[in-house]
Amino acid sequence: MLKERFFNNAGAQILSDNYTIDPLRRIHLKEIEELIDQKRYFVLHAPRQTGKTTCMYALMRHFNAGTKYRALYVNIEGAQAVREEVERAMRAIVSVFTRVAELHLGDTSGNQLEEELVKRNKWDDALQMTIAHYSKNDHAQPDNPRPLILMIDEIDALIGDSLISVLRQIRAGYNDKPHAFPQSIILCGVRDVRDYRIHSSRTKEIITGGSAFNIKADSIRLGNFSKEEVNELYQQHTDETGQVFTEEARELAWEYTKGQPWLVNALAYEITFRMKDMRDRTKPITGEIMRQAKERMVVSRATHIDQLADKLEEPRVFNVIFPIVNGSENLDNIPGDDINYCIDLGLITKTEISNQYEISNDIYREVIPRELTYVAQISFSTTHEPQVWYLKNVDGVNLLDVEKLLTAFQQFYREHSEHWLKGMLYREAGPQLLLQAYLQRVVNGGGWIEREYGLGKGRTDLFVIWPVGPEPKQRIVIEVKVKREKDSLQATVKKGLEQTRAYMDRCKATHGHLVVFDPNPKKRWGQKIYKKKLTKTITLWGS
Structure with a gap:
């Protein structure tokens, strides 16, 4: 009996173990081969845990x-x-080159080179020398x-x-390609090299990636799975085990993830x-099962989600x-570099419809x-007994008493808002976030x-089911909605x-339910807190 493959949520794909979308298809192999044939140096960047390492390993095996x-x-x-300690960084990188060249190319000649570099104890050009060494040495065809x-x-x-130092050593050897330096170098990372703003401790200045590595010919971004690829991946499980994903489950998976490979x-x-x-x-894997899985994954604060949380600071x-x-x-003050950085991290995207x-x-x-x-949220769970005080029984069914x-x-x-908002990083968004946290602890489950x-958008939309x-x-x-100082309450409520x-x-x-927060500290709580029926089905709440 063949071993059942599984969905991978840790590290690079192992094709014999994991359901996998062809990595060479994801990186557009023909386009990359054209750049390499033209002796181009370029960048492939992608958010973390999108399959970048898997694609690079596949490309190495292909060539x-x-x-x-x-x-x-x-x-x-x-x-x-080792951070900015150039000598220690170069020694570590040269050591990695020696190990992987032996592992993947069967080339052990780097051991002698590394010993010579250690004896010489001059590391400013050690990476350039190491790359040149492997460019000239072919174990299979000397x-x-x-x-x-x-x-x-x-x-x-x-x-x-x-x-x-790394970028400049690559640039220094560029004109020696392809016989004494690589035919092509692909730099892989989360961001495009053009977005690097590097602080040099030596020269006390900011150096952009482009100036340190101005030989880059192109930039390729590894994207998410398409909807078709998500279905293809899930179908591999169905084909091998017989367990089906219902149409609703597949649709929810797409909405929840938008194809982010780790998710x-x-x-x-x-x-x-x-x-x-x-x-x-x-x-069968139904929509309800998919909802439960999403909730379990979010609540467990999986590694990927913890990394996301760290970035928010x-x-x-x-x-x-x-x-x-x-x-x-008012979005005029958002730096374009910061927007590009968040796109490269995979945190935000631009909508096709609204272009926002x-x-x-x-x-x-x-x-x-x-x-x-x-x-x-932890505090809320101790404040109220869950699923008791906010429920009302209607015809034998427990409904939310909103x-x-x-x-x-x-x-x-x-x-409690003054206490909670005081220490929040996202303080001005605190009222909306506190309401969401409050509802989440209550509705959860x-x-x-x-x-x-x-x-x-000028508002936050919450849909409770x-x-x-x-x-x-x-x-x-x-x-x-938050009442802005320049707007009247009447105008805020109308909109x-x-x-x-x-x-x-x-x-x-x-x-x-329309909830309007008024952050004006001069107003008394008696003026801020109110409830009013706006229509037969819509209620206004002041906070």
Whole structure:
């Protein structure tokens, strides 16, 4: 009996073990071969955990299986630990070259070179000498060496003078290609080299990636899976095990992930391995199972999600994510470099319809407010007994008493908002985030919340579905707006009412609630807290 493959959520793909989309197809092999034939040096960049390493290994195997080129993949992330100590970084990188050349090319000649470099103890050009050595030496064809294709991964794990040194040594050897330097060098990382702004401790200046490595011919970005590729990946499991993904499950997987490779695999791994009941391959993977898997994955704070949370504290990420979660309408002050950085990280994308930037997928859209209010959510769980006080029984079915829920939030916000908002990184977006955290702790387990927010929307859209199931009894829209100092309350409510109606219509919701936060510290809470019926189905809440 053949061993069953599985969905991979850790490290590079192993084709014999993991369901896999052909990596050479994902990187457009023909385009890359054309660049290499033209002796180009270029960049392949992609967000973390999108399959970059898998693609580079596949490309190395592809060339080494032929007779035209040799290829070597080198991951230099280990040099990150020494930070800007150029000598130690170069020694670490040269050592990696020696090891991988022996492993993948059967070339042991680098051991002697490394010993000579250690004796010489001059490291400013050691990487250039090492690359030149392997470019000239072909273990398989010593008399007629095939040109070398060099792939350097995690290039942007280096910082400062160490990164500058690597880029400049590559540039210094460029004119010696292809016989004494690589035919082509591919720099792999999260960002395009043009976006590097490198602080040199030696010269006390900012050096851009382009000036340190101005021989780059092109930049290729490895994207997410297409919808068809997500279905193809899941179909591999069905073909090998007989376990089917229903149409609803596939649609939800696409909406949750938008093809982000790690998320696509992690969702399926959660279902097919961690959910014990679903190891019975006769059970279909339904939409409900997919929802449960998404919730379990988010709540568990998987490694990928933890890394995402860490990025939220970076100033360049904050500059972009804050106005998105805040629903800001004035976007003039967002630096273009910061937007490109967040795109390269895979955090945001530009919508095709509205041409606006938004969070890349539904899982990230849910993770971000949860992570920003994680401590608050823990506090909420001890404040209220879950699934008791906010429920009402109607015809034998427990439904959400949304009015009771929002009334309780108003009181909570009145008593505790000053304390919670004081220490928040995303303080100005704090009111909306606290409401989302409050609702999440309450609704979690019995229903689910879908979120929409983006640059220029001027609001946050929350869609509560209760209870979990194929035919939920309640579909409730909660529209969140912040009253700006320049706007009157009447104008804010009027615009918010129009937006709530439109969102209700799109979601086929039966009831809507418009929550307006007034951050004016001069107003008394008695003026801020109110409740008013705007229409038969829409209620206004002041906070």
